[in-house]
Amino acid sequence: MTTTAAAATSTPATPATPATPAALPAPVPGPAPFPPAGRPSAPVTPSASSGPAAGALGSPWPSSARPGAAGELLIGGVGLAEAADRFGTPLYVLDEDEVRGRARAYRRALPKAEVFYAAKAFLCSAMADWIAEEGLGLDVCSAGELRLATAAGFPPERILLHGNAKTPEELRLARRLRVGRLVVDSLSEIPRLAALAVADAPQRVLVRVVPGVAAGHHSAVRTGVDGQKFGFRIAGGDAAEAVDRVLAQPGLELTGLHCHLGSQITDTELYRTDLDRLVELLAGIRDRHGVELPELDLGGGHGVRYRPQDEELDPARFAAGTTAHLAARCAERGLAVPRLLVEPGRAIAAPAAVAVYRVLAVKHTADGRAYAAVDGGMSDNPRPALYGSAYDVRPVGRPTAGTATGVFDVVGRHCEAGDVLVRGARLPADLRPGDLLAVPAAGAYQLSMASGYNLVGRPPVVAVRDGRARLLLRRETVEDFRAREVGR
Numbered sequence: 001m002t003t004t005a006a007a008a009t010s011t012p013a014t015p016a017t018p019a020t021p022a023a024l025p026a027p028v029p030g031p032a033p034f035p036p037a038g039r040p041s042a043p044v045t046p047s048a049s050s051g052p053a054a055g056a057l058g059s060p061w062p063s064s065a066r067p068g069a070a071g072e073l074l075i076g077g078v079g080l081a082e083a084a085d086r087f088g089t090p091l092y093v094l095d096e097d098e099v100r101g102r103a104r105a106y107r108r109a110l111p112k113a114e115v116f117y118a119a120k121a122f123l124c125s126a127m128a129d130w131i132a133e134e135g136l137g138l139d140v141c142s143a144g145e146l147r148l149a150t151a152a153g154f155p156p157e158r159i160l161l162h163g164n165a166k167t168p169e170e171l172r173l174a175r176r177l178r179v180g181r182l183v184v185d186s187l188s189e190i191p192r193l194a195a196l197a198v199a200d201a202p203q204r205v206l207v208r209v210v211p212g213v214a215a216g217h218h219s220a221v222r223t224g225v226d227g228q229k230f231g232f233r234i235a236g237g238d239a240a241e242a243v244d245r246v247l248a249q250p251g252l253e254l255t256g257l258h259c260h261l262g263s264q265i266t267d268t269e270l271y272r273t274d275l276d277r278l279v280e281l282l283a284g285i286r287d288r289h290g291v292e293l294p295e296l297d298l299g300g301g302h303g304v305r306y307r308p309q310d311e312e313l314d315p316a317r318f319a320a321g322t323t324a325h326l327a328a329r330c331a332e333r334g335l336a337v338p339r340l341l342v343e344p345g346r347a348i349a350a351p352a353a354v355a356v357y358r359v360l361a362v363k364h365t366a367d368g369r370a371y372a373a374v375d376g377g378m379s380d381n382p383r384p385a386l387y388g389s390a391y392d393v394r395p396v397g398r399p400t401a402g403t404a405t406g407v408f409d410v411v412g413r414h415c416e417a418g419d420v421l422v423r424g425a426r427l428p429a430d431l432r433p434g435d436l437l438a439v440p441a442a443g444a445y446q447l448s449m450a451s452g453y454n455l456v457g458r459p460p461v462v463a464v465r466d467g468r469a470r471l472l473l474r475r476e477t478v479e480d481f482r483a484r485e486v487g488r
């Protein structure tokens with residue numbers, strides 16, 4: 001076993017690795033000094049592009065992605081290698097136009113619906129600004145998300161608050177800020193919320209229900225089924241009871257039902273099955289209480305491509321299928337068609353970011369395996385370790401055309417054998433320390449679930465647009481951790 005490319009003949013590679021030992025590793029630069037927070041930085045000069053038009057790389061890369069000279073990859077007109085040198089690695093590069101374009105696509109596809117971006121996918125003040133400017137609402141599920149959004153100026157009436165365990169403070173805060181809608185998830189919160197109601201402004205609420213539809217990429221995110229903590233089951237009558245109790249509270253205005261099936265769903269048929277059950281419940285509520293609820297929230301869960309071969313859920317197809325199906329079912333049951341609400345998170349944020357890592361070590365083992373160890377890992381992207389999620393990866397910053405390739409596991413730097421970011425990646429066989437690797441579809445549930453493991457620190461986020469890069473979030477340092485230490 002060696003730790004350089006010199007012994008790469010043991011790589012399960014095609015064809016054989018060049019016999020010459022790798023050049024000395026390129027120096028690994030430390031983080032560059034940060035420009036003042038909140039102000040656009042000087043433009044990063046776009047490298048001369050030799051590649052085809054925008055979108056040339058196709059999904060899962062942002063549509064602005066295009067190859068530049070000498071192996072550079074441009075996102076939003078900014079070279080990733082250049083950004084890595086300037087801001088350090090690991091680095092998350094967020095394409096503002098991709099976020100805005102995806103938000104707009106939802107509004108176009110669902111012009112009569114209300115679209116809420118699910119903040120849990122990734123939230124910072126700039127993201128809240130873009131979402132607000134594109135006319136979407138915001139789905140939050142904690143006081144933290146709520147405070148960040150409103151501090152950034154997001155209009156509270158366009159916010160919807162979720163949570164299976166809302167604290168009394170969260171309920172009070174939501175009322176004080178006059179949050180537009182609140183999704184009820186347990187019987188005990190109904191009287192607590194009603195007690196906070198203000199006479200002139202009843203709180204609009206939806207009741208979260210469980211239709212018994214299994215959907216989502218992993219059991220941990222399947223929330224449309226029995227036997228998990230969210231919502232009220234339709235089967236068995238839990239949902240009907242919750243509706244009864246909300247309707248009995250004069251301070252609460254029940255506007256509709258909410259259902260979130262799960263996450264990373266690519267089959268639109270599942271939403272139609274969901275609608276069948278929701279419309280039956282709406283009809284039951286009409287029959288029992290004489291009220292027709294005006295809103296139906298189908299949650300989020302729209303799947304994206306992590307690799308070129310993956311399926312994705314097309315918002316336009318989703319929109320066409322669900323609106324037609326809802327109208328047909330409502331007509332059958334003699335119901336007025338409720339307004340749709342949707343809460344996509346991943347589908348707006350994931351494809352907009354690319355994670356950039358620097359290779360710190362390359363290891364070829366006598367049993368024919370090859371590992372590329374990078375400077376990030378499960379602390380910035382826990383998804384592979386949590387769900388076995390698969391990703392694409394490509395080298396950036398040096399020409400690779402015509403280079404022999406080998407199969408590598410791209411591993412993180414954390415002290416767990418399960419800290420593997422990408423399994424079985426095809427990368428240049430002469431991959432060496434100092435090389436840069438880019439991982440697309442990095443914008444959702446990576447930084448929002450990032451941790452302080454091993455005190456490595458969470459990476460910075462740089463927004464790119466029109467050839468300019470600006471730092472949104474600086475790198476977390478050990479000083480941030482030490483600042484929280486108030487005793488010893």
Ligand SMILES: Cc1ncc(COP(=O)(O)O)c(C=O)c1O
Nearest residue numbers: 118260263300301343344345346
């Ligand atoms: C209630 C609710 N709404 C919306 C979302 C957003 O889901 P996704 O990012 O898969 O669209 C989630 C998370 O899965 C959720 O729990």
Ligand SMILES: N[C@@H](CCCC[NH3+])C(=O)O
Nearest residue numbers: 120221263264383444445
């Ligand atoms: N964290 C999950 C998605 C959870 C969505 C929240 N309800 C993932 O990365 O796939």
